[in-house]
Structure formats: structure tokens, C-alpha cells
Amino acid sequence: MREIPPLYEESLGAGAVARARPLVCHCLLIETDTDGLVLVETGLGTADLQDPQRSLGADWVAYARPALDPEETALRQVLRLGYAAADVRHIVLTHLHRDHTGGLPDFPHARVHVHPAEYRAVSDPSAAHHRHSLDRFMPAHRSHAPLLTPAPVPEHAEWFGFPGVARPEGLSCELLLVPLPGHSAGHAGVAVRDGDGRWLLHAGDAYMYHGELDARPPLAHPVLEPVQHGAQTDAAARVTTLDRLRSLKRAHADEVTVFSAHDPWEFARLAGR
Template identity: 35%
Template sequence: MRRVRHLNCGTFRARLGGPALVSHVVVCEFEHGLALIDSGIGADDVAHANSRLGVGFRLLLPALDTVETAVEQIGAMGFSAADVTDIVLTHMDLDHLGGASDFTSATVHTSAAEQSSAATRTDAAAKVRYRAPHLRAVKNRTSGYSDFTDELFGFTGHRLHDSICAIPMPGHTVGHCAIAIDDPQRGWLLHAGDAFHHRRAITGQSSGRSISIVETVLADDRRELRLNQRRLADLAARSGGPQIFCAHDPVQFAALVASQVQ
């Protein structure tokens, strides 16, 4: 891996008493091309928001700005959509998978449990989070993994590359994973996806009633969610551990952008 960069690929303004939320996408630059960790909101999502994201999604007040899409931001870096060879997902929710539609030659990686859940669930909650246009776009290029036998940070995971490892972290969804990234400049990072929604979840502080309610409402398994938050808090407290961040915390995102190598 040559370089790691951090992009906001979807702003959400529905945050009472605080800054807008981000959709944190990590760009990993290799000699052979680019790998994305999550993909944010895509160009077609911006153009056809109601049909692709659902009318209810508008309650989050998404910016729906083409400039924020990963494909636009990667283009501004001097790359093309074809340079993205792989997209590694924390999970398949609409705000994490939507941008994959813009990278038609990329292989999409997720856990087998998440792939199965997205493909087979038909309940109302699943229809909100797993959007049919997104799933159709990646149906024939998704690779699901179930062998979590590699050890990292005291966890077991699945190494997709020497520098990228998926660690099962169910709760928000049944097949949710945190993605570890070995940044050549800063050492190990851990993209925890939606395992938590506010940085205080891993510091032992209260993240606030509104955030806790959102986490609870969106969780497939609340017990697993809280268990994994405690595991992440323990990891964050260890000396020499990875830098842990979630998908939507704007303060964590800003700190990583400020410290990234230009």
C-alpha cells in the first residue's frame, strides 16, 4: 500500500444540537490500483434519490451533492473509476454500498452473513437498509467470506490483503465487520463502520441520548452491538492499538483528514 486517504461521501444534516454527520470512506492506494473501504452515496443515488434510497431516507436530510461522491473525488485526485479494483464493505446498508454502482469493474467484498442477509431478507427493516438497485448493481461481482481465522489485535478476522483485514462485529447488522487498514504512514487504522455512531462509545463516556436511541433503533441485535462496543473500548484503551473510528462521526473524520499525507 502506498497511501491512505479519507473522504466524506455523504453528508447528513439531521443532527440535533451538533454538526452534520459524514459518510467516511477510506481510499487505499496500491501499485495496481485503488481499494475503497465502504463507498458512500453514489452518483445515481444523487440523481434518483427517491427511487434508489427511499423517501424515508430524506428524513436524514442528506446533502445529495455529486461533488461528495467517491467517483467525483477520486477523479479529482487524477484517477478514474476503472482504477478502483476492490470495494471492502463494513456492511451493505444503502449509505455504505450505494457508491459501488459507480465502479462497475470493482469486486465488492463483504461477509457471507451480510451478503446472505441482504439477498434474502424481506422484512420492512431490510427493505429500508438494503436497497434493490444497489444489490442488483453488485450481484454478480460480490465476494462473501466466512473464514475468520486470522488473528489481529486479539480478534479473529479475514485477511483480504496483507494490509486489509475484516473483523466480524455484528450488532448493527448480522454480518457487519470492522475493517483494519495498515496505513504506511500512520500504522493500523480500524474503520468500525456503524458499530458505533459517536466517538464517546469507545471512551467510556455517554454518547448522548439521541445517538444511543439511533444506535438502538438501527441495530439488528442490541446485545451484540453493546458487546462489541465494549470490545472496541477495551481495544482503544490499549497502548499501541489501532486508531479506531466509525463511519459517521465528523470529529473523527476531520482529525484523520488533517493528519493524512497529501
């Protein structure tokens, strides 16, 4: 996706070369003992590359300037690891915008888990933001009738003080959908334990640039800030979410690694690890 200039790169460590980096669509692939592969986010899919203007929208393609490289799709990366597409039995999404749902048609048999608030926004005509949310969930990404499933919210469920946490059904691994409202009607982060027992929190589009959480005072990116403002459904909720994520990082840095969907510097750091 389009390149953005550097502003704040302390997270890359001393000696890092400041340069523009292309935005990413940060996905996670989780291997489980009993539930097959779990894919968190899908990025752009192979069908998006064949007819991007129809599948993604001409205006979005002109603005985002996606690389459209088939080797970067989740499907090709799963195949390179020696798996088949059918091995991906579950997909967990932070929300249903086009740059997160493009790979859904590549895994048509997977069950797709979202927070119930996001599910209601696209399935219930009486829900607030229904028309807006359905417009953002691209027809090309749902024409195969994906197995969209709202994750149940157990009573009094919370995670590090975040309320309303949902637990996708059919998964034995420790994975949660953590409400991070503001960007979309039911936007949620995906929290999962890594191999070292630490929590990873994929915060989706709750923020787009690490300076928003790490800098003192917080530093927004001039290229990404108008994107965030244009997409948000609730500005006040998004600001509250950012404050809560900052507090989480300060209080629980030894237990939780927080990262966003599109920050290329965070991606470089985590991929290098």
C-alpha cells in the same frame, strides 16, 4: 447528512469551537502497488443524487436530510485525484445499508468484499435476518448485479483478540474484515495498515459517536442513539462489540486508530492529520 449538536469534543483538542456538525459517510481510498485502488465504503452515489427518494427511500431522505452534493461522492473524489473509475478494482464494505452502498453503481466492475456473515444474510433465504438484511440493501444499489464476494475466514484467524477475521481474496495489501456484530447480521470493521505501520480500524456503524468509546462513563448522542437502536439486529451483540472496542482503544492506542463511519468530529481530526 443532517446536523447534530455537539456533546463531547475533547478529541478536537484545546480551543476547539463547539458547534453542530453534519454527519459524514467516512470512506477510505487505498492505493496499492499491484491491486489498483481499494475503496473502503462508498457512501452515497451519483445515482442517489438524481432520484434520491427512489434510490434511498423517501422516509430515509426526509429523516437524514443528505446534502446530495455530487462533489462529495466517492466517484468525484476519485476523479479529482486524477484516477478513473475503473482504477477502483476492489470495494470493501462494513455492511450493506444504503448509506454505505450508494456508490456501488459508480464502480460496476469492482469486486465487492463483505464478511461472509453479511453475504449470507442477503443471499441465503434460509439465513436469519435474510428478509431484514435484503430490505436494507437497496434495490437501486444492486440492480447492476455487483460482484458481491464473501471474504474467506482462515482457520483460527483473529486480530487483537477479535475472532472470525476474514481476509478478502485478490488483495496483497494488509487488509482484514473484523467481525463487529450487532448493527447488521454480518457487520464487520475494516482493518488496514497505514503508511506509518499503524492499524486503522474503520468500525463502520459499530458506534456512531466517539463519546461511546472515549467518555467515562460512555456517552451516547441523543440524536444518534435512537438510530442505532432502530437499525440493530442484535442488541446484546452490539453492546459486547462496544465493550471490546473500548478495551482495544485502552490497551492498544499506540498501535490502532479506531473511528466510525458517521462521527464528524473523528472525521475532522483524521482528515486534518
